[in-house]
Amino acid sequence: MPDQLRIMLVDDQPMARRGFALMLRRSPNLTVTVEAGNGQEAINLLTARRSEAAPLPDVILMDVRMPVLDGIETTREITRAFPSVKVLVLTTYDEDDYAFGALTAGASGYLLKDVRTPDLIAAVEAVARGDAILTPRITRQVLDRGIPRTLPHHQQTEMRALLDPLTPRERDIAGLIADGESNAEISERLAIEPASVRRNVSRILSKLDLRDRVQIAVLWHKSGL
Template sequence: MITVLLVDDQPLIRLGFRMVLGSASDLELVGEAENGAVAVRLVRELDPDVVLMDIRMPVMDGIEATREITASAPRSKVLILTTFDLDEYAFAALNAGASGLLLKDADPTELINAVRTISRGDAVIAPRMTRRLLDTFADRMPTPARRVPVPDNLTRLTPREREVLIEVAAGLSNSEIAERLTVAETTVKTHLGRILSKLGLRDRVQVVVFAYQNGMIEGT
């Protein structure tokens, strides 16, 4: 069973998601929270696999709650639920450690599949959607004049791993990267796993954020 914690300040929205989650035999809703502070406490108590997190809430918003959860309970993956495709807080949520974004009006099947994907440690944002999101927030990224030095752990990557990192950040899927680099898709997955381990990142979403913040993408 995949255990889920639902976080939203609106009871009717929680009711709707509760019904959707209840329709999947492999998902178990173990708790609900009306704000981020309660969510942080319940994550410590319940140790859920996935946290469905709203952004705008009283007491503590979803961004701060995500930051605390990913720092103190990294096993619990956070899936941000947002009203708008490119919500102004979306990038901040990803930067805080969320593993993906999902619109609140997603169909039930999409929500269920997203929870399953997040529980496996993958991201639920399509690569091209990730690129579009980051392009929208490009003005918040470091410019060449104020860019911080590249972290030392980046030097641990092999030339091929750097190539894969850049392709991921450019919005390509694993199969597209495999075709471009003329390697097997399983090889790309292996390289991506090593990149995550060496850079201390959670998933491909954070790989993209890392690459943009460190000026590894042309034009950033």
């Protein structure tokens, strides 16, 4: 992880962007390098930076409700076109459907807009390390609403078959990821080193040909486990 992480703020409310910028400035490890007022503007700015060989942001804080192009479609476009850029979506308590849509679009997680400064900073740094921000309470609610509890039996069987290459340890870790636990929490739960957790997560992603931890959680829940 670079010494100082580059952050992009995407929100149609200038005061909201200013507020998050002030919170992020509390950390010497974070710097806001670019801001956008809607999703299309964000994509245009990223495209311009790439064409100019300018550094791309490491993490984007993305609002979901914006004019021109909303946060979900923007997240889908950015994670496809700029795979090195991680996206954290900002939601409110009544926007679980938006949160699930963002996860399936490629976001590395989501935060409530009333997040406290230390939690915001920790979340941005965790996502930059390759972790996912999926708090257990909200994760379960979002996934339960977004994935039917009773998929047809043949679909569940197909999903479970995809998990067959995993070792018992990898299955344990995949299940804990699906419960919204971080690498540090998994390390404590299973009494193994954090580095071992990271290696196992990398192997899970490789074996299942998945992009990130969010996709592990979605696959696990779709399999009915």
